[in-house]
Amino acid sequence: MTNTEVRTGPEVRCGKEILRTALRRNAGAMTSGTLLMGCYQAAETAVPILLGVIVEYALRGGEVGSLGLALLGLGLVMATVSYSWRFGMRILQKANTTEAHRWRVAVADRGLQPVARDIDLKSGEVLTVATEDADQTADIIEVVPLLVSSLVSVVITGVVLAVISVPLGVLVFAGTVTILTVLSVLSRRIGANTQVQQAKVARAGAKVSDLIAGLRPLHGFGGSYAAFRSYRRVSTEAKRQSIVVARVNGVYAGLALALNSLLAAAVTLWAGYLTFQGSITIGQLVMAVGLAQFLIEPLKLFSEMPKYIMIARASADRMALVLAAPPRLTPGTEVPGPEGGLEVESVSCGPLRDLTFSVRPGELVAIAAYQPQAAAELVSVLSLETPPDAYEGVVRVGKQDLASLTIESLRAFLLVNPSHHEVFAGTLRENVDPAGTSTKVDEAVSAAMLTDVVALHAEGLGYAVRDRGANLSGGQRQRLSLARALAADPEILVLHDPTTAVDAVTEQLIARNVRDLRRGRTTVVITSSPALLDAADRVIVLDDGAVTGEGTHRELLGRDSSYQLAVAR
Incomplete structure (x- = not known):
């Protein structure tokens, strides 16, 4: 791995630069993955649309041959769903794991270099940063394509429903914006709490690393139990913060599911009302209900993305603490002479x-x-x-x-x-x-x-x-x-x-x-x-x-x- 592949040292000043580096370095894989995942979401959206068309066609007494072609089209759409997901996720997960490896190597390399003594970085903390934080930062490689593909699905659903009935399309777009606005506020809290949790977990890791290193002398003078109590206090703080993060995550997930279900129910009820009024047909109702039910999954994925972005940002900020740590000395350019001594x-x-x-x-x-x-x-x-x-x-x-x-x-x-x-x-x-x-x-x-x-x-x-x-x-x-x-x-x-x-x-x-x-x-x-x-x-x-x-x-x-x-x- 060349020095240009991993930006370390003073060039990495903050978590944003780490995320930008990861995104830039994987632009090709993300583009391919986004296109395939977009195809997957578009094909999944097409399933309820085709079902609605088939029902509408059957109710109007269409020919069996044409119905067969429609069913064949539905089969092709399902095949597109399967293969686009398979190959899209393969590309994204390969890029994700490769990027996580790069950052693990970068953090390990930086951790092995002497840094300024006023930087409080313990070996246990560096270990946590090089594992959990590197993995969570690299998740941005999957998060962005999934976010874009989910947006594709929401847009297609909104446009199709707007064609059926303008109020239905407006309801989808307005509801999506409202859901994301509410959840983005909560995701910031998740990011802040996650950063604190990661710091406390890293401290606990550093403490246990120090204890293992000094286990023999601790046993020698009978200090092992006092050391254990010290570690338990640090670990308890990490546990409490983890519970706080879990609680906020639970609220976030529950609220996201409730809002998404509420939007899907509103679309379904409104489509039913329009059908009773005679404004839309039975086939269009099937289409609208199918899209409303389908909408829950991409909306769920779409609404979770801000949370994952904030977690990736928090982990990137933790990595920046290591990668941006100033070196203890600036190396020169000379080599020792042959005289020795x-x-x-x-x-x-x-x-x-x-x-x-x-x-x-x-x-x-x-x-x-x-x-x-x-x-x-x-x-x-x-x-x-x-x-x-x-x-x-x-x-x-x-x-x-x-x-x-x-x-x-x-x-x-x-x-x-x-x-x-x-x-x-x-x-x-x-x-x-x-x-x-x-x-x-x-x-x-x-x-x-x-x-x-x-x-x-x-x-x-x-x-x-x-x-x-x-x-x-x-x-x-x-x-x-x-x-x-x-x-x-x-x-x-x-x-x-x-x-x-x-x-x-x-x-x-x-x-x-x-x-x-x-x-x-x-x-x-x-x-x-x-x-x-x-x-x-x-x-x-x-x-x-x-x-x-x-x-x-x-x-x-x-x-x-x-x-x-x-x-x-």
């Missing part, structure tokens, strides 16, 4: 104070940060979680400023593996090599000491991992995350506390393996692990957010008492 110059941000250091190409450097907040902030800066315009100083990758690089080239060149190890549902192999393109899966698994997990199961790397790694221990999940980072084999790899959940012996082996596997590649390990510090070519000491020492691990142990206290175990 990492430079941090005079960076001040949060706990970091005028931080300056450099890592030469192919060097393994460990950073011992005495304060965890400083380590976390450095990781945030290097991973672009903190954008370049949010801090003072410069970070260079391959001799190019971080702010000037394209996102694609930066992600390919620099990988920052955070301390929180995310594991996904799938196999071990899919977790180690999500893209399926790595040539170093086996080496990475071995270096991360994940071989014991693979050997435990007959499936090997095909062993199924449950959602969030529920069937793995904390140490296994951490080693799996490390294996994934090593398998990616970037030019520059930054590891943040990669061995905090493993035992000392395994940590020693991992430290040696990482050094050997990453030989010739630039690697930065932010850690307090003696094993990793000892494996590094050089250790940079950070205290109070600034560099206070540098040397090998053993040199620092011999001359720096603060370092001894910080890293000795």
Whole structure:
């Protein structure tokens, strides 16, 4: 899918633009669908008209052959009803599902991009927008053709009845306008209530997503019941709003049916009155009564369209919240130079104070940060979680400023593996090599000491991992995350506390393996692990957010008492 197929970012400013994009993109399918659905409605309208003509012809003593032709015509009309509906709905539903897919992809793509921190978008909300709201927005592709085809049916009915009797035609047109005016007022209320409901449901989804992510620590300190009560409150609010929407929808549907039936009854009674007066014939009465009964269905469809349009508009507005969210940073156009290496110059941000250091190409450097907040902030800066315009100083990758690089080239060149190890549902192999393109899966698994997990199961790397790694221990999940980072084999790899959940012996082996596997590649390990510090070519000491020492691990142990206290175990 090209970038022009889905408009994201600042171009999408509101729900109206999303709806206009959907309509423009599906103009061809909607035109074909509208023509076919118009044929369907016109053919259905022709059924009571033909029946009236047949009755009138029979009462006047017409020939049997002519009656047979009329019946044949009725059969052709019924065939038109069947096939035009079948193929019309096929075209519209295909366009609908395709458009919903496009918007789901657009929302998912935008949700994976960093956005400004003042935008309150949680993963659970984005999930709801990418599913329910995308589907309801795409419904506009079916709504408009059905609206037009229903209008065709109402117009044909009104014109035919006007030919029979002008007051009958006027009654149909005036009644339709009145019904739509009354229902359009109620549809606005439905749209407003639906938007509130969607927001509350999205909040509930975000809450349960957060709870699942934190289920292990919640169980650990006994907070699961309090968390459940918190979710129940949010879910109850969503339920109450859903009841409000259901109540309004019920009133809308009941009122629409009552008004449509009232109009059909009025047409029937008026036609009967005209027949008793002798103003119209029995055949015309059959025609008028048939049209009046038939009119209920297109009127029902026609009167429901404003409601569906308002729901689509509300969903489009919800999608615009995601698609129009400003990016956290504006990517540049440069790519890292061939020299490689990492430079941090005079960076001040949060706990970091005028931080300056450099890592030469192919060097393994460990950073011992005495304060965890400083380590976390450095990781945030290097991973672009903190954008370049949010801090003072410069970070260079391959001799190019971080702010000037394209996102694609930066992600390919620099990988920052955070301390929180995310594991996904799938196999071990899919977790180690999500893209399926790595040539170093086996080496990475071995270096991360994940071989014991693979050997435990007959499936090997095909062993199924449950959602969030529920069937793995904390140490296994951490080693799996490390294996994934090593398998990616970037030019520059930054590891943040990669061995905090493993035992000392395994940590020693991992430290040696990482050094050997990453030989010739630039690697930065932010850690307090003696094993990793000892494996590094050089250790940079950070205290109070600034560099206070540098040397090998053993040199620092011999001359720096603060370092001894910080890293000795």
